[in-house]
Amino acid sequence: MPADLSHAxxxxxxxxxxxxxxxxxxxxxSRRSMLKxxxxxxxxxxxxxxxxxxAQAAASGRPMSRNKSVILLWMAGGPSHVDxxxxxxxxxxxxxxxxxxxxxxxxxxHLCEHLPRQAALxxxxxxxxxxxxxxxxxxxxxxxxxxxxxxxPRTNPEAKMYxxxxxxxxxxxxxxxxxxxxxxxxxxxxxxxxxxxxxxGQQYNPFVGDNVSKLFQLPGxxxxxxxxxxxxxxxxxxxxxxxVDNSGAVEALDRFGQQAFDLVAGGAxxxxxxxxxxxxxxxxxxxxxxxxxxxxxxxxxxxRGVSYVTLDLxxxxxxxxxxxxxxxxxxxxxxWNGLRPLLPVFDxxxxxxxxxxxERGLLDDVLVIAMGxxxxxxxIGTQGSTDGRxxxxxxxxxxxxGGGFRHGQVIGxxxxxxxxxxxxxxxxxxxxxxxxxxxxxxxxxxxEDHQRRPRFVVEHGEPIRELV
Numbered sequence: 001m002p003a004d005l006s007h008a009x010x011x012x013x014x015x016x017x018x019x020x021x022x023x024x025x026x027x028x029x030s031r032r033s034m035l036k037x038x039x040x041x042x043x044x045x046x047x048x049x050x051x052x053x054x055a056q057a058a059a060s061g062r063p064m065s066r067n068k069s070v071i072l073l074w075m076a077g078g079p080s081h082v083d084x085x086x087x088x089x090x091x092x093x094x095x096x097x098x099x100x101x102x103x104x105x106x107x108x109x110h111l112c113e114h115l116p117r118q119a120a121l122x123x124x125x126x127x128x129x130x131x132x133x134x135x136x137x138x139x140x141x142x143x144x145x146x147x148x149x150x151x152x153p154r155t156n157p158e159a160k161m162y163x164x165x166x167x168x169x170x171x172x173x174x175x176x177x178x179x180x181x182x183x184x185x186x187x188x189x190x191x192x193x194x195x196x197x198x199x200x201g202q203q204y205n206p207f208v209g210d211n212v213s214k215l216f217q218l219p220g221x222x223x224x225x226x227x228x229x230x231x232x233x234x235x236x237x238x239x240x241x242x243x244v245d246n247s248g249a250v251e252a253l254d255r256f257g258q259q260a261f262d263l264v265a266g267g268a269x270x271x272x273x274x275x276x277x278x279x280x281x282x283x284x285x286x287x288x289x290x291x292x293x294x295x296x297x298x299x300x301x302x303x304r305g306v307s308y309v310t311l312d313l314x315x316x317x318x319x320x321x322x323x324x325x326x327x328x329x330x331x332x333x334x335x336w337n338g339l340r341p342l343l344p345v346f347d348x349x350x351x352x353x354x355x356x357x358x359e360r361g362l363l364d365d366v367l368v369i370a371m372g373x374x375x376x377x378x379x380i381g382t383q384g385s386t387d388g389r390x391x392x393x394x395x396x397x398x399x400x401x402g403g404g405f406r407h408g409q410v411i412g413x414x415x416x417x418x419x420x421x422x423x424x425x426x427x428x429x430x431x432x433x434x435x436x437x438x439x440x441x442x443x444x445x446x447x448e449d450h451q452r453r454p455r456f457v458v459e460h461g462e463p464i465r466e467l468v
Contacts, residue, residue, distance in 0.1 A: 067176045067365050068439050069302035070169070070403075072310045073295075073350065075372035076141055076193045077320025080389050081397035082378060082418040083335055084112050084343070086129045095378050095417050097335055098387065109410055114343035117351035118399070123408040124354060124363075126400045126467060130412025130421045131431070133374040133393040138193075138319050141373045145195035145310075147432035147458060163447065164195025165435055166308040167204040168457050171197075172441045177305025179268035181207035184301055184309050186294050190317035194310060199449050206310065209273065209297070272304040273297065285352060292349040299356055302366050307439065313346065322372055326385020334388040335380065346370075354401045367403030367438050369431075372396065378419035395421050398431070403438045405467040429461020437463040 080097075082088055087101045087110060101110040104122035111119050118125065135149035142151040142159055151162040163171075166183035175182040183206035185194050197204040271277060275297060286292040291313050298309040315321045318331060321342065327334035350370060357363040375396035376389030383390055395414055401407065412424035433443050436458065443461070446454040 067305075068367075068403075069176065069306060069365060070165075070308045070367045070369065070435055070439065071295075071298045071302060071353070072145075072165075072308070073368065073370040074141070074145075074193065074310055074312045075320070075322045075346075075370065076312055076314045077138060077323030077332075078372045078374045078376060078391055078396070079322045080324060080335065080339060080376035081129070081395065081414075082376065082389070083339055084115065085127050085397035085399060086414055086418055087112055088378075088416065088418045091378075091417050094380055097380055099335075099340075106408055106410070112343065114340065115347045117347045121351055121354060121401075124358070124401055126405070126407045126409050126411060127397060128400070128411045128426060128464075129395075129397045129414055130424050130426055131371075131396045131398055132421060132425050132427050133396050136373045136393050136428075137391075138323070138373045139190070140192040140195075141320075142195045144371065144373050144428050144431075147428040147461060149428070151195070158449075160196070161198035161449065162195070163198045163200045163204070163457075164206075165432060166195070166206045166310055167197035167200050168436075168447075169308040169439055169441060170204040170206065171200050171447070172445055172457075173307050173439050175305045175307055177268065180272065180301075180305035181269065182307050183207065184209045184298075184306050185312070186210065186298060186309065187291075187312040187314065189312065189314055193312045193314060193320065199447050199455070206308070209301075268304065272300050272306070275300070282356070285356070287348060287352075289345055289349070291345060292352065295349045295353045296356075299353060299362075299366075303360070303362060320372070324376065324388055325383055325390065326381070326388025329383065329385050329388060332388065334385055336387050338388070350399075357402060363402040364404040365402075367405070367435065368401045369398060369435075370400075371398035375418075378417040392419070394419065400467070403467075405438075407467075409466060411464065411466050426464065427461055429458050430464050431461070433458050433461040434463045434467060437468055 082095070083097045083099055087099070088096050089101050089110070090096070100113040102113050102116060102119050103109075104111055104119040106122040109122060109127075111122075133144060135152055136143035137152050137154055140153045140160065142153065142162065142164070143149060145164045145166075146162045147165070148162045150156050151159045153159040166185070170182035173182065183204075185206045186209045188194065188208050188210050194206070196206070275283065275293065278296065278300065283293075283296065286296040291311075294311050298311050301309050313321065316331060322339070323332045324334055324338040325332040327337045332338055350368075354363070354368060357366050357368070373396075374391055374393040377392045380387055380389055382388060395418070412426060413422045414420060415422045436443050441457070443458040444456060446456050449455055
């Protein structure tokens with residue numbers, strides 16, 4: 001540890017000046033606002049739609065596996081690969097950073113000293129150290145969640161229209177159980193941390209899972225008894241559509257729409273979102289941190305039929321908590337005061353989630369991915385900071401577990417400084433193809449843009465051969 005950082009234990013940690021108890025981002029304070037925020041995605045959760053999607057897949061000779069799902073732990077801001085999953089202890093001091101390394105369960109593989117639980121699970125994990133993130137930026141975080149290098153809204157006005165993985169899954173797979181949304185976004189402090197449906201249409205936007213209890217309170221005169229009355233159902237749902245300002249979030253009721261209100265009128269989704277139904281010992285195992293509680297919620301959702309859950313591991317609504325530019329560049333913090341407090345929290349929630357899925361017999365069905373939008377510069381102390389690292393889209397590391405894939409391996413490598421890919425370069429398209437392979441979504445399906453031109457959901461990529 002550098003001598004000038006030896007006193008840092010007495011400093012405030014990175015969350016202090018991020019006002020962790022102050023709500024930010026999307027504050028849906030009214031029932032109307034909650035409906036507008038949460039009912040996006042209702043069109044994709046009906047039982048007839050689910051059966052239709054599965055019938056189409058079977059007719060094409062590519063039937064979908066049941067109960068497959070994905071949990072994406074989204075580390076908005078860009079986690080430092082050099083200080084976490086791809087340490088360089090032999091690099092010069094201006095590159096290697098302040099953390100020591102520890103051995104893992106996989107011989108010859110070392111991780112950061114602050115990830116001991118992941119080190120013990122390495123036989124169940126895969127670390128990709130050679131993900132090419134060129135083109136990716138943050139706010140909005142779309143390239144790595146869409147597998148499209150053109151999906152960078154700061155340079156391409158069309159970028160927001162490229163659908164995210166979650167919405168593609170909602171359209172071409174649906175949920176594994178009726179009455180559940182196909183895709184859910186959790187911890188939506190800032191919508192720009194997520195990719196949305198774009199060209200697919202708002203009905204395939206992931207369900208916003210924050211403040212869910214208010215979503216299940218029906219507005220005004222819309223009672224359960226009246227909903228159950230088939231003679232007034234259409235009239236009441238028309239009123240509900242007007243209440244969300246004709247935003248397109250609720251599609252017209254048709255023969256696939258009878259169960260579109262099951263999320264509100266039924267009990268399956270309500271039960272899934274209710275952590276009070278979870279045994280206290282399990283709640284205590286995950287712990288009190290908000291990220292950990294939401295990881296538990298993600299497990300409940302996939303266990304009950306949601307196909308794709310994205311959990312934003314952020315504590316503020318700026319560019320993301322993992323954007324560790326430097327201790328003297330607030331609100332980000334640097335490697336010591338910014339990243340160091342995050343790692344034990346992440347290590348605990350990630351390992352607890354993997355172990356919990358394994359003990360429940362779900363790990364082969366649930367693919368867990370931890371990643372951000374890019375890595376960090378190999379040089380430390382950039383931008384005039386004391387110990388920060390700037391954005392680095394040339395390479396990043398990501399970690400995967402579960403999904404029935406072959407694990408206990410490291411794929412790819414970087415050079416001695418961690419700045420360039422040295423072997424086995426992989427792209428967001430390769431990651432997307434791997435995700436869709438797991439979920440049974442064909443990579444040759446298309447969607448139409450505004451000019452009705454067909455676009456492939458994966459334009460350049462194939463399933464990662466070391467995994468499948």
